Amino acid sequence: MNDPIHSSKAPEPVGLYPHARRVGNLLFLSGVGPREKGTKKIPGVELNEKSEIVSYDIEKQCRSVFQNVRYILEEAGSSWDKIIDVTVYLTNMKADFPAYNKLWAEYFKENPPCRTTVEINCLPTPIAIELKVIAMAAG
Numbered sequence: 828m829n830d831p832i833h834s835s836k837a838p839e840p841v842g843l844y845p846h847a848r849r850v851g852n853l854l855f856l857s858g859v860g861p862r863e864k865g866t867k868k869i870p871g872v873e874l875n876e877k878s879e880i881v882s883y884d885i886e887k888q889c890r891s892v893f894q895n896v897r898y899i900l901e902e903a904g905s906s907w908d909k910i911i912d913v914t915v916y917l918t919n920m921k922a923d924f925p926a927y928n929k930l931w932a933e934y935f936k937e938n939p940p941c942r943t944t945v946e947i948n949c950l951p952t953p954i955a956i957e958l959k960v961i962a963m964a965a966g
Contacts, residue, residue, distance in 0.1 A: 836898035838862040841951050846899045849964050854903050856960040858916070860952060861891035869954055880953045885923040888956050889930045896960055904965035910940040914959040920946035923955055 831845035832854070840846065840857060847856045862869050871887025874880060897907050917923050924944070931942070950957050 832899065832903045834899045834902045836864060836902065837895045838864045847903055849903065852964050854900065854905055854960075854962045854964045856896065856899055856958075856962070858957045858959050859892055859895050859899065860950065860954045860957045861888040861895065862952065862954070863891070867952075869952070872953060872955075874953060878953060880955075883955050885926045885955055886930060888954060889927050892956055892958055893930070893934050896958055900960075900962055905962050907934075908938065909963040910960055911963060912941045912961040913943070915942065915944040916947050916950065916957045916959070917944060918947060918949060918955045920944070927956065 830849040832847040832849060834846045837846055837859065844857050846859075847854050860869075861871075869883075869888065870891040871884030872880060873882045896910075900906055900909070915927070917927065927944075931939075
């Protein structure tokens, strides 16, 4: 099986791809950012008239991206506690890693998944964090 999953609660993808795919007993999520569904609004981000980032709050973005991941997992019949591996993309490791790492510990108190965190110079939308997630699917 290779079923595409489209969430009714998570923000629309910025390209032609599903929110996730189920392969056997695994869910592979496409990159998930902090945007809100049905809008281009990004929690904690202030843009100028050229759509350039003036300021942002990494904690608000982290909470929003974690919520979007949760929406996708739950609609796929899985859950937050079934996450097994996460790749995290940050656009400013030095400035944002401490806050992100603190929130990670808050959200993953029990049985944290494997994690890789990398810095990249930009993402397709004006965001500071994106997650790539693998989770167990419902049985």
